[in-house]
Amino acid sequence: MLEGPLTRERIFKSYGYIVGLAPSPEQRSALVGPRVMFFSAGPESNIVGATASLLLEIDEAQDVAIEKYDRDLRPMASTTNATTVLYGTAWSDDTLLAMMKAHNQELQEQDGIQRHFEYDWRTLASRNEHYKRFVEGEIGRLGEDHMTIRTQYRLLPISGAGFLLNEMQRYMLRGSHTWEEEPSEDGEGLYVAGVDLGGEERASQGRSAQLNRKRDSTVITLGKVTYNELGLPKIEIVHQLCWTGMPYQEQYAQLVALVQRWELRKLVIDRSGLGDMMASLLTARLGEQRVLAFQFTRPSKSHLTYQLLSLINSSRLKLYQPDEAPASIYEECWKQLKLARYRVPAQNLLDMYVPSEEGHDDFLMSVALCGEAVKDWSAPSAEAHIIRPRRLYDNEGYF
Numbered sequence: 001m002l003e004g005p006l007t008r009e010r011i012f013k014s015y016g017y018i019v020g021l022a023p024s025p026e027q028r029s030a031l032v033g034p035r036v037m038f039f040s041a042g043p044e045s046n047i048v049g050a051t052a053s054l055l056l057e058i059d060e061a062q063d064v065a066i067e068k069y070d071r072d073l074r075p076m077a078s079t080t081n082a083t084t085v086l087y088g089t090a091w092s093d094d095t096l097l098a099m100m101k102a103h104n105q106e107l108q109e110q111d112g113i114q115r116h117f118e119y120d121w122r123t124l125a126s127r128n129e130h131y132k133r134f135v136e137g138e139i140g141r142l143g144e145d146h147m148t149i150r151t152q153y154r155l156l157p158i159s160g161a162g163f164l165l166n167e168m169q170r171y172m173l174r175g176s177h178t179w180e181e182e183p184s185e186d187g188e189g190l191y192v193a194g195v196d197l198g199g200e201e202r203a204s205q206g207r208s209a210q211l212n213r214k215r216d217s218t219v220i221t222l223g224k225v226t227y228n229e230l231g232l233p234k235i236e237i238v239h240q241l242c243w244t245g246m247p248y249q250e251q252y253a254q255l256v257a258l259v260q261r262w263e264l265r266k267l268v269i270d271r272s273g274l275g276d277m278m279a280s281l282l283t284a285r286l287g288e289q290r291v292l293a294f295q296f297t298r299p300s301k302s303h304l305t306y307q308l309l310s311l312i313n314s315s316r317l318k319l320y321q322p323d324e325a326p327a328s329i330y331e332e333c334w335k336q337l338k339l340a341r342y343r344v345p346a347q348n349l350l351d352m353y354v355p356s357e358e359g360h361d362d363f364l365m366s367v368a369l370c371g372e373a374v375k376d377w378s379a380p381s382a383e384a385h386i387i388r389p390r391r392l393y394d395n396e397g398y399f
Contacts, residue, residue: 002019002021007021009025009028010022010023010024010025010027010028010033011028012028012029012031012033014031014035017037017038017039018035018036018037018038019035019036019038020032020033020034020035020036021033021034021035037050041058041063041064041065041068041069041072041073042068043065043068045072047072047073048071048072050076051076051077051078051079051080052076052077052080052082053079053080053082054080054082054083055082055083055084055085056073056074056076056077056082056083056084056085057084057085057086057087058073058084058085058086058087059087059088060087060088061086061087061088061095061096061097061100062088062089062090062091062095062096062097062098063088063091063095064096065096066095066096066099069096086100089151089152089155090150090151090154090155090156090157091151091157091162092157092162092341093157093162094162095157095162098157101116101118104116118155120153120154120155121135121153121154135153138153139153147344148344151344162341162342162343163338163339163340163341163342164305164309164337164340164341164342164352165312165337165338165340169309169312169313170337170338172312172313172315173312173317173318173319173337174318174319174321175236175237175318175319175320175321176318176321177236177238177318177320177321178238178320178321178323178324179238179239179320179321179323179324179325180222180224180238180239180320181239181324183261183262183263184224188224188226189224189225189226189236190224190225190265191222191223191224191225191262191263191264191265192222192223192225192235192264192265192266192267192268192370192373192374193220193221193222193223193258193259193262193264193266193267193268193370193373194220194221194223194267194268194269194365194366194367194368194369194370194371194372194373195218195219195220195221195255195267195268195269195270195366195369196218196219196270196361196362196363196365196366196369197218197251197269197270197274197275197278198217198218198219198243198244198362217242217243217244217245217360217362218241218242218243218244218246218251218362219240219241219242219243219362219363219365219366220240220241220242220243220255220258220366221237221239221240221363221366221367221369221370222237222238222239222240222262222264222370223235223236223237223238223370223373224236224238225265225373225374225377228316232314232316233316233374233377234311234315234316234317234318235311235316235317235318235370235371235374236318236320237317237318237319237320237367237370238320239262239320240325240329240333240363240366241258241329242328242329242332242362242363248274248277248278251278252278252281252282255267255269255278255282256282256285256286259282259286259290264290265290265373266290266291266292266373266374267282267286267290267291267292267373268292268294268369268370268372268373269282269291269292269293269294269369270294270296270365270369271293271294271295272295272296275293276293279291279293280293292372292373294369294372298345298349298351299349301351301352302345302348302349302350302351304352304368304369304371304372305342305350305351305352305368306350307368307371307372307375308352308367308368308371311371317367317371319333319334319367332363333363333367335359336354336359336360336361336362336363336364337363337364337367339354339355339358339359340352340353340354340361340364341353341354341355352364352368
């Protein structure tokens, strides 16, 4: 549009983010005339002080932090009370777009002036046959209730405000078993563990080492594995450990002792970053049959997320009762499970995380890695015996 015959010679650009239209080609070098300024709404962008005299537009508003909007973006329209327009597609109930939609609809009910405009995929499909066939194919492939279909095409927000676990799933995660300080001697079940490796504490030059509460800790989740009536493995989380700032040499020694003390059948450890060395050392010491090094990638984390949800939804993952557990461990674990969010980074991929401003995800990942330990397990085959039919009379056959 800007390259048309009426505007081509009048367009000017400035500072890499300003595009303007001069009144005439001769005034182009003076950089005068109406202009559009393009800014980033990312959390780290420094855009304070910019103003919008006529219109403030925010694209992909569902991805913009509410705090960023309130602090940096919305004040841009203050000088002239410029119209503010937000564009985007539905996501969760707690996004900026969803909150502004609810606010505008409330105002509409009060004065009857329409402020919210919504057009789902059917609007464009009624005008574009190619688009219609494409979306219908996606719905047929993924289903109407798939997250991508609900949010990107039907414009329906995901219930639960984007949280990984809803109220029912959190209820199903609560077990009736107790915390175990030592491995039980009843012989029922096998033990597995998931390890999310954190950083070690190092002293700053000229200062004594202090505990860094902002750093992720090494969290170990131990689970007892038994089998349900369908022959599927189920995990009762019975013990957790949290090490913050512990040197890696000590972590290695403690992990080896832990495997031996609890006679762990499988230990799954995060091998990302510095965890690769720890995983290699443990594998060399304990063997590949006992140690599984898990590399976090987009696809592997998506698999881990789906698997965690599957275990919870099928009532095959339970967390201990708080009575005998350390309060700090129990509370931090549940805090992360309640704060955990999910997002769809790409088609058919699912991600889980805890927003950095709200906390850590080390307990969350440790629990998920514990679930990875039983992904290929099945109930052991029952011992079979052939029972010969009893002969009532010596002169009769077996049949």
